[in-house]
Amino acid sequence: MAATMQITFDAVDPGRLARFWAEVVGYVLEPPPAGFATWDEALDAWGVPVENRNDRSALADPDGAGIRLFFQKVPEPKTSKNRLHIDVRAAIGLESAPRMAELERRAAELVAIGATRVQRFEPDAIDAGHLVMQDPEGNEFCLD
Structure with a gap:
C-alpha cells in the first residue's frame, strides 16, 4: 500500500497561517466532516470550546491531487532557520x-x-x- 503524506506547520495562529498558504498555493480550507454543514457545527457537536477552535486548521487541494497541509497550534514562536522549506x-x-x-x-x-x-x-x-x-x-x- 502506498503511503500518503501531509506537510505539518507548527503555528502560533493556525487559522491565519492556513489562510496565507491557501492563497499561496491555491488550496481551500478542508471541508467539515460528512454530516456537518460547517466546522462550527462539527466543533459544537464534539464539545470543542470556543477558545480551542483555532488550535488546528487544514488545507486541501481542490483537485484532490496535492498533499494536504496541516497547521497545529504550538505555544512558542519559530526560533531558528527551517531545515526543510x-x-x-x-x-x-x-x-x-x-x-x-x-x-x-x-x-x-x-x-x-x-x-x-x-x-x-x-x-x-x-x-x-x-x-x-x-x-x-x-x-x-x-x-x-
Missing part, C-alpha cells in the same frame, strides 16, 4: 529577465498578504534565479 514554483517555463519579473510580481502579491521578502538570487550558470521569502510566522520558502 517549500519551493513555490511561480515562474515555470520562464527564463532570465521575464522569470525574475514574474517572481517579483508574485512576491509583491504575497507581501501584501503577510509574507516577508528576504533575498533575491540572480540567475547564473546553475540556478535560474529565485527569491527567498518568509510566511507570516517566519517560515522560509522560495519563489522559484
Whole structure:
C-alpha cells in the first residue's frame, strides 16, 4: 500500500497561517466532516470550546491531487532557520529577465498578504534565479 503524506506547520495562529498558504498555493480550507454543514457545527457537536477552535486548521487541494497541509497550534514562536522549506514554483517555463519579473510580481502579491521578502538570487550558470521569502510566522520558502 502506498503511503500518503501531509506537510505539518507548527503555528502560533493556525487559522491565519492556513489562510496565507491557501492563497499561496491555491488550496481551500478542508471541508467539515460528512454530516456537518460547517466546522462550527462539527466543533459544537464534539464539545470543542470556543477558545480551542483555532488550535488546528487544514488545507486541501481542490483537485484532490496535492498533499494536504496541516497547521497545529504550538505555544512558542519559530526560533531558528527551517531545515526543510517549500519551493513555490511561480515562474515555470520562464527564463532570465521575464522569470525574475514574474517572481517579483508574485512576491509583491504575497507581501501584501503577510509574507516577508528576504533575498533575491540572480540567475547564473546553475540556478535560474529565485527569491527567498518568509510566511507570516517566519517560515522560509522560495519563489522559484
